[in-house]
Amino acid sequence: MGMMTRMRNLAPWFIVTVGAIFVLFMVLSDANISEIFRNQSRIIGEIDGQEIYYQDFVKRVEFEKTNLEKQGRVIDEAQMSDFRDQVWDAMVNEALIEKKIEEFGIEVTDQEVIDLILGPNPPQFVKQYFTDSTGVFNRQAYDAAMRNPENKEAVLQIEDMVKRQLTQQKLTDHLFAAVQVSEDELKEDFAKQHIYMNADYVAVMASSIPDKDVKLTDEYQKEYYNKNILNYNQEEKRVIDYVLFPLQPSKEDTATIMNNLSSILEKTKNDTLPFKNYIEIYSEKPYSVDTLSLTKMDLPLQKALANAKDGEIIGPVITREGVILAKLLAKTVSKEPSVRASHILIKMGTDEKAALQKANDIYTKLISGGNFAQIAKEVSEDPGSAIKGGDLGWFSKGQMVPEFEQAVFNGKIGQIQKPVKTNFGYHIILVTEKSNTDYVVERIINELKPTASTIDNIYQKASDFSYLAKENNFKREAELMKLKPIESRPFTKTQKSISGLGSNFSIINYSFNNSVGKVSDVFRVQNGYVVFQVSKEMKEGPQPYEEVKEVVRSQALNELKLEKAMEIAKKIKAKIGSTGNLELAKQVFPAAKVAQVNNFKIGVNIPTIGREFAFSEYAYTAKVGKVSQPIKGNRACFIIKLTSRTPFDQTGYSVQRLSIYEKLLRAKQREFLNNWMEKVKEEADVKDYRYNFFK
Numbered sequence: 001m002g003m004m005t006r007m008r009n010l011a012p013w014f015i016v017t018v019g020a021i022f023v024l025f026m027v028l029s030d031a032n033i034s035e036i037f038r039n040q041s042r043i044i045g046e047i048d049g050q051e052i053y054y055q056d057f058v059k060r061v062e063f064e065k066t067n068l069e070k071q072g073r074v075i076d077e078a079q080m081s082d083f084r085d086q087v088w089d090a091m092v093n094e095a096l097i098e099k100k101i102e103e104f105g106i107e108v109t110d111q112e113v114i115d116l117i118l119g120p121n122p123p124q125f126v127k128q129y130f131t132d133s134t135g136v137f138n139r140q141a142y143d144a145a146m147r148n149p150e151n152k153e154a155v156l157q158i159e160d161m162v163k164r165q166l167t168q169q170k171l172t173d174h175l176f177a178a179v180q181v182s183e184d185e186l187k188e189d190f191a192k193q194h195i196y197m198n199a200d201y202v203a204v205m206a207s208s209i210p211d212k213d214v215k216l217t218d219e220y221q222k223e224y225y226n227k228n229i230l231n232y233n234q235e236e237k238r239v240i241d242y243v244l245f246p247l248q249p250s251k252e253d254t255a256t257i258m259n260n261l262s263s264i265l266e267k268t269k270n271d272t273l274p275f276k277n278y279i280e281i282y283s284e285k286p287y288s289v290d291t292l293s294l295t296k297m298d299l300p301l302q303k304a305l306a307n308a309k310d311g312e313i314i315g316p317v318i319t320r321e322g323v324i325l326a327k328l329l330a331k332t333v334s335k336e337p338s339v340r341a342s343h344i345l346i347k348m349g350t351d352e353k354a355a356l357q358k359a360n361d362i363y364t365k366l367i368s369g370g371n372f373a374q375i376a377k378e379v380s381e382d383p384g385s386a387i388k389g390g391d392l393g394w395f396s397k398g399q400m401v402p403e404f405e406q407a408v409f410n411g412k413i414g415q416i417q418k419p420v421k422t423n424f425g426y427h428i429i430l431v432t433e434k435s436n437t438d439y440v441v442e443r444i445i446n447e448l449k450p451t452a453s454t455i456d457n458i459y460q461k462a463s464d465f466s467y468l469a470k471e472n473n474f475k476r477e478a479e480l481m482k483l484k485p486i487e488s489r490p491f492t493k494t495q496k497s498i499s500g501l502g503s504n505f506s507i508i509n510y511s512f513n514n515s516v517g518k519v520s521d522v523f524r525v526q527n528g529y530v531v532f533q534v535s536k537e538m539k540e541g542p543q544p545y546e547e548v549k550e551v552v553r554s555q556a557l558n559e560l561k562l563e564k565a566m567e568i569a570k571k572i573k574a575k576i577g578s579t580g581n582l583e584l585a586k587q588v589f590p591a592a593k594v595a596q597v598n599n600f601k602i603g604v605n606i607p608t609i610g611r612e613f614a615f616s617e618y619a620y621t622a623k624v625g626k627v628s629q630p631i632k633g634n635r636a637c638f639i640i641k642l643t644s645r646t647p648f649d650q651t652g653y654s655v656q657r658l659s660i661y662e663k664l665l666r667a668k669q670r671e672f673l674n675n676w677m678e679k680v681k682e683e684a685d686v687k688d689y690r691y692n693f694f695k
Contacts, residue, residue, distance in 0.1 A: 045088070046687040047095040054693055061087050081524070084694060085505045096680050101167060104174055108166045113159050116166065117146065123165070126158055172673070179672050181664045189660050190653045191602060196646050197619045198598045202582050202639040203609070204568045206561035208591040214560040216553070222545065224556040229542045232552075236540040237490040238511040241474065242501065242532035243483045244525070245462040250454045257323045257446050261316035264444065265325055268313055275313065275327045275442050283444040284322070289329065292439050294338050294394040301326065302394070305439045322447040329440040336397055340433040341408050342372060342390035345382040347425040359419035359426035366416050372430050381425065390430070404429070462522045462529040469519045474533040490538055502526045510691040562632060568592075569630035569637040580627055582641060593636075596643070615640065 045052040064087055116123065122142065130142040145151055225232065264282055268275060279287045294302050298319040308314045308328045315325040346359040362379060366372055373389025380386035397405060404427060407420045411431040419426040450458070468477045478485050489499040493512050497503040507523055511534050514520075519533045545552070572585045572592065585592040600606045602616045609615060612633040619642050622628065628640040 042693070043689065044693055045689055046685070047092055048099065048685050050095060052091065057088070057091070057690075060091060081506065081694070082503050084690070085503075088505075088688070088690065092681070092684075092686055093677070096684055097171070100680065101171055104171070106167060106170045106174065108163050108170065112166055113162050116162055117158065118143075123158070123162055125161070172669075175672065175676060176669055179665065179668050181661055181668060185664060186657060186660050187648070187653065189664060190656060191620070191648065192604070193601070194646070194649060194652065195620070196599045196601060197616070197642065198596070198644045199600075199619050200582055200596045200641045200643055201594075201615075202569070202572055202585040203593040203595070203636040204565040204572070204589060204638075205591075205593060205636045206558050206565055207635070209561040209564045211557070214557070214564055216557050216560055220560070221549070221552050221556045224559060225545050225548070225552045228555075232543045232548050233541060234538065234543050235492040235494075236512075237492055237536075237538040238508075238534060239490050239536035239538070240488045240498070240507070240511055240532040241485040241535045242488060242530050243462075243465060243478055243485050244500070244528055244530050245458050245465075246528040247450050247455060247458060248528075249448045249450045250457075253451050253454055254318070254323075254448060256451075257448065258316050258318075261323055261325050261444065261446060265313060265315065278325075279442055279444050282446070284447050285443075285445045287442070290441055290443065291332065292441060293334055293336075293396070294340075294435055294437075295396050295399075297394075297439075299393070305441070318448070322445045324446075325444040327442045329442065332438045332440060334436050334438040337409070337434065337436045338394050338396045339408050339431060339435075340394045341392055341411075342376060342430045342432060343382070343385065343392060343404075344372075344376045344380040344390055344428040345385075345425050346379075346419070346428075347381045355426055356419065356421075359428060363416065363418055363428050366428065372416065391432075394433075394435070459522065459529055462531055466519065466522050466531045469531065469533070474519050485533075487535065490536070501530060506691045506694055507532065509688050513689075513691065558635075562637065565637040566630055566632055569639055573627070573630055573639055576627055576639070580625070580641065582627070582639065585639070610635070612636070612638070614638075619645065 042054050043051045044054045044057050061084060065083075117126075127137060127142070130138045130145070132138070146155060261282075264278060268278060276287055292305075297305070298317075298321075300317040301319050301324060304314040304317055305326065305328055310328055310330055313325060313327045316323045317326075318324075344359075344362060346355050346362070348355045362375065366375060373391075376386055376390030380390055382390075385392050397409065399405075400408065401422045401424070403420055403422045407417055407427075407429055408431055411417055411429060413431050413434060415431065417429040417431075419428055421427075465477060465481060465483065468481075475485060486500060488501070491498050491508060491511075493508065495508060496505075498507060501507065502525060504523065504525055507520075507525075507530070510520060510523075511532075514534055516534050516537050520531055523530050523532070568589045572588045575584045575588050576582060582594050585594055595608065597607055597609060600609075600616060600619075602620045603613060604616070605611055606616060612635070614631050614633050615638055618628060618631055618640055622640065622642040622645075624642050624644060626642070628638070631638045631640060
């Protein structure tokens with residue numbers, strides 16, 4: 001009895017889909033409550049003409065949410081939109097798969113279900129509840145439980161789950177009948193992992209051909225575009241202009257937390273209770289004793305702790321973690337020293353000499369009395385630090401590139417250093433502080449977050465903007481309200497997220513169901529509320545030539561240079577002749593690269609060469625010692641002389657053949673299922689109106 005009660009409480013829930021059982025890990029998002037009562041009998045979508053009603057969808061969402069709660073899963077509000085999307089996708093998949101099951105004539109009889117439940121190998125999801133810690137299955141207890149009339153409800157649930165599993169298995173068996181793995185595929189996979197090659201080669205790089213040596217005309221570009229037009233195909237896309245109303249605490253919210261912690265600080269001054277007690281009462285994070293380095297603290301906390309004495313409580317200070325009261329228990333010597341520095345960066349670009357001259361001029365100005373912070377703001381090409389007067393904050397060894405790190409840790413505090421070269425450019429460095437101290441602290445941490453009234457105010461501001469933008473003009477109203485519209489990157493209908501806004505299918509769906517110029521209601525996104533306008537509609541098909549002209553130019557130019565490289569490679573091959581001496585290439589074309597590459601494999605990146613599959617595919621079948629004819633790659637034309645190749649290990653292959661077969665079969669099955677499901681969806685008529693119900 002106890003075992004079956006536990007089974008009922010823990011019985012897993014199943015959503016049948018291709019190749020697996022969908023388990024959803026999100027929770028219900030915030031529905032627009034005012035809309036619910038107006039839309040209870042409204043259609044939320046259609047799947048091949050089958051209408052899906054709002055109340056049915058909400059019930060399904062609540063059902064899955066309840067199951068998650070039974071498992072102890074707590075999901076924050078930001079994940080709720082994703083959860084609804086997953087429930088919808090599951091419902092669409094189920095409806096389409098059930099239609100295919102009926103179409104294929106797949107049936108599972110009651111006898112098949114009984115035979116599996118009472119057979120020698122019962123379903124694992126039930127069997128586990130009758131298996132002890134040593135892995136021994138208690139068959140007698142299992143049979144007794146299955147036949148106990150008091151367990152009828154649980155057994156019916158098990159029968160339903162088993163029927164779903166068997167149906168799914170029959171569907172996959174039907175689909176997988178055509179999936180095969182050939183012997184050649186097995187051997188090729190083994191070879192990719194175990195055959196290594198060495199080669200000498202000549203490379204005539206396309207980039208080594210000067211632009212003046214090829215003639216790129218507008219006519220050739222257009223011809224190249226037309227010949228490769230399928231490469232410029234795009235899905236239907238939309239672009240939106242949006243205004244984000246972030247959920248940020250107000251000045252009043254911040255002041256309230258600061259005042260509360262200030263009051264707590266006053267209490268501690270006249271109280272004998274340990275600070276730990278205050279942390280356990282007032283902190284939003286569990287009590288802990290932390291050893292903090294300066295590199296892991298925000299500047300306000302750094303300054304407060306640096307000037308504090310052991311046992312002193314400092315704060316409240318505002319940090320990225322929240323508002324903090326901290327008790328300094330002790331200062332200790334850190335394992336790694338840390339340093340604080342500022343810099344001015346001058347990028348090299350295409351003219352390194354000019355960049356160095358500019359850096360030297362700035363250095364001269366600084367040592368003559370120029371204000372480092374002000375000059376950094378004006379001329380530094382590192383925008384992240386320039387806005388802070390060049391300040392990089394505290395960092396330890398291993399966080400910066402070697403040349404910069406060496407200059408900083410060897411430099412003197414307050415001394416401006418001559419320009420230091422790294423791969424980022426030239427740096428003028430000022431070391432401002434050094435430390436080898438860590439801080440042992442206890443902390444009360446209160447997160448800075450908006451209150452309910454602040455959230456209401458933010459929503460109301462977004463609603464007001466939406467109303468006015470609909471009545472008047474989106475961009476003009478944004479300007480009047482001193483709001484800055486942001487243009488999204490183009491997105492497709494099947495895309496999971498939008499740049500800057502994150503995952504939100506409702507916004508994507510709305511954009512594809514409304515015309516250009518349409519202004520939205522208020523939508524909830526992960527970090528606030530958003531109002532947007534559909535600004536661009538991009539049709540499916542080849543992108544217009546004018547839109548991709550620069551991309552076409554670059555690719556067409558590379559193609560012309562490859563053709564020129566092939567002409568040169570043919571001359572090099574003629575020069576080499578039967579000598580096998582690749583160094584002769586330099587006599588024909590001094591810019592030719594003559595080198596060797598060792599231990600490369602077929603179908604992967606080749607060291608110093610890259611993703612040149614034509615190179616490795618030739619080497620895989622070539623005769624050792626023979627010099628190849630010119631081979632055209634993606635970025636160069638090659639002449640290859642294979643120097644060695646490990647033989648095919650038939651014994652090793654025989655040992656691994658079965659595991660390779662299973663791996664490739666599973667991969668092909670997954671690919672087949674994904675492609676099949678995508679095709680089923682493409683052929684289906686699915687209409688999604690959820691954006692009308694959930695903002």
